[in-house]
Amino acid sequence: MANLDLIIRNANVATSENRFVCDIGVVAGQICQIGEINQTADEELDATGFLITPGGVDSHCHVEQISSNGIWTADDWFSASRSAVCGGTTTIIPFACQHRGQSLRQVVNDYHDLATPKAACDYAFHLIVSDPTEQVLGQELPSLIKAGYTSFKIYLTYDALKLSDREFLDVLAVARREGAMVMVHAENNDMIMWMAERLLAAGLADPRYHATARPMLVEREATHRTISMAELVDVPVLIVHVSGAEAIEQIKWAQNRGLKVFAETCPQYLFLTEDDLDRPGLEGAKYMCSPPPRDKANQEIVWQALEEGVFEVFSSDHAPYRFDDPKGKLAAGESPHFKQIANGVPGIETRMTLLMSEGVNKGRLSLQEFVALTSTNAAKLYGLHPRKGDITEGSDADFILWDMNKEVTISQELLHDAMDYTPYQDFKVKGWPIMTYLRGKKICDSGNFFGRAGEGQFLECGRPPALDLPTNLPTRFDPAVGKFRA
Ligand code: DUC
Ligand code: ZN
Ligand code: ZN
Numbered sequence: 001m002a003n004l005d006l007i008i009r010n011a012n013v014a015t016s017e018n019r020f021v022c023d024i025g026v027v028a029g030q031i032c033q034i035g036e037i038n039q040t041a042d043e044e045l046d047a048t049g050f051l052i053t054p055g056g057v058d059s060h061c062h063v064e065q066i067s068s069n070g071i072w073t074a075d076d077w078f079s080a081s082r083s084a085v086c087g088g089t090t091t092i093i094p095f096a097c098q099h100r101g102q103s104l105r106q107v108v109n110d111y112h113d114l115a116t117p118k119a120a121c122d123y124a125f126h127l128i129v130s131d132p133t134e135q136v137l138g139q140e141l142p143s144l145i146k147a148g149y150t151s152f153k154i155y156l157t158y159d160a161l162k163l164s165d166r167e168f169l170d171v172l173a174v175a176r177r178e179g180a181m182v183m184v185h186a187e188n189n190d191m192i193m194w195m196a197e198r199l200l201a202a203g204l205a206d207p208r209y210h211a212t213a214r215p216m217l218v219e220r221e222a223t224h225r226t227i228s229m230a231e232l233v234d235v236p237v238l239i240v241h242v243s244g245a246e247a248i249e250q251i252k253w254a255q256n257r258g259l260k261v262f263a264e265t266c267p268q269y270l271f272l273t274e275d276d277l278d279r280p281g282l283e284g285a286k287y288m289c290s291p292p293p294r295d296k297a298n299q300e301i302v303w304q305a306l307e308e309g310v311f312e313v314f315s316s317d318h319a320p321y322r323f324d325d326p327k328g329k330l331a332a333g334e335s336p337h338f339k340q341i342a343n344g345v346p347g348i349e350t351r352m353t354l355l356m357s358e359g360v361n362k363g364r365l366s367l368q369e370f371v372a373l374t375s376t377n378a379a380k381l382y383g384l385h386p387r388k389g390d391i392t393e394g395s396d397a398d399f400i401l402w403d404m405n406k407e408v409t410i411s412q413e414l415l416h417d418a419m420d421y422t423p424y425q426d427f428k429v430k431g432w433p434i435m436t437y438l439r440g441k442k443i444c445d446s447g448n449f450f451g452r453a454g455e456g457q458f459l460e461c462g463r464p465p466a467l468d469l470p471t472n473l474p475t476r477f478d479p480a481v482g483k484f485r486a
Pocket of ligand 3: 060061062317318319
């Protein structure tokens with residue numbers, strides 16, 4: 001008699017720690033047995049020939065988010081989650097983004113209203129705090145943290161979103177006291193604005209000048225400032241979308257001093273360069289994101305930092321704006337200057353295959369490192385592990401079945417988002433996610449999507465474990481609680 005829902009037989013599994021061959025038994029969406037299974041199930045799959053890894057956790061993506069200049073991302077919750085699962089990602093952590101004057105609680109409710117009917121994969125939220133009023137710091141953040149929103153992003157650039165250093169410290173102190181991780185977009189706003197004004201005054205308005213306005217030192221300065229702020233309050237921070245050498249130097253310096261500094265990088269810093277912004281006409285707009293892609297030498301340094309373990313997570317920073325669309329990159333008209341073009345590139349579906357192909361299949365990363373970077377570490381960092389990011393008894397039955405030898409030329413037609421381009425058009429990859437299972441249900445097979453809008457579940461995040469690292473305050477006075485320590 002069948003008593004399990006699903007058995008995957010002859011599973012060749014890679015987790016962030018192990019490799020093993022086993023049968024995997026699933027009941028009610030969770031892994032209930034790993035080993036040799038002598039029972040039967042309603043559904044059985046012989047996985048011979050595939051590699052199985054945990055479903056991806058993409059901890060940085062923007063879904064149905066309105067930018068401060070009023071442009072919506074192209075993907076809604078349905079198309080973004082469909083695209084995620086077809087690329088092997090079963091959990092996403094987008095942002096509930098507060099704009100100034102808004103109640104953070106109301107913002108979170110509004111994002112839930114968008115996500116609940118449409119999400120086809122599981123999801124949690126990070127908060128974006130752009131208006132840390134007394135109400136936000138004293139009431140909304142503490143109660144949201146208790147309700148499972150245990151990470152927030154703050155910006156040091158963009159006039160409409162950026163926090164002053166004092167506001168940044170206030171947010172860090174709340175994170176320490178209440179138990180949350182802070183993610184930081186580290187670029188110096190005044191330097192960027194000052195450069196941009198001068199470029200535009202000189203008539204230099206094409207997409208490529210977006211990169212000129214944001215040289216690496218702009219990121220280096222803000223990265224160092226972030227590290228110092230976090231050190232003062234003794235709270236873990238994660239520096240998002242790190243683009244190259246100078247920021248990496250700062251992060252390594254902090255990590256070598258034992259500071260609680262984590263870092264993320266993204267495909268655009270491994271596979272795109274500043275030269276892409278210089279493509280003919282306005283084509284360069286397709287590659288505009290912040291920080292901008294750098295050069296080949298910096299790509300190599302990002303690779304080395306991935307190999308050395310400087311980065312905790314490899315996220316997509318999926319921020320999709322269509323190109324040939326009056327509501328997309330060119331919303332400001334047919335000849336916008338670079339400051340008027342929405343920042344961001346899509347990548348939620350291509351993230352895992354790109355790293356599998358160029359990292360694992362080319363021998364730069366081990367399979368364990370790949371799984372850690374694309375799934376397990378994000379689940380751990382944001383309090384979702386072991387439910388997500390692992391293949392172990394009790395975890396959700398989220399898997400990817402990979403054909404490690406399949407060669408694919410990426411093209412927009414293969415993808416499942418709502419975009420009209422991919423920055424990775426014509427890239428050749430080896431290693432492709434063939435099947436994706438979400439909580440024991442096959443939701444993608446060979447590019448065919450079988451999921452349903454609304455079947456994704458909201459995940460409350462737990463206390464980030466990094467908060468429990470040993471105390472390391474620079475003075476005996478603890479500024480987060482306003483007392484001298486004993
Ligand atoms: N920051 C992001 O995190 N994503 C897209 C653009 C940006 O500036
Ligand atoms: Zn950012
Ligand atoms: Zn982002």
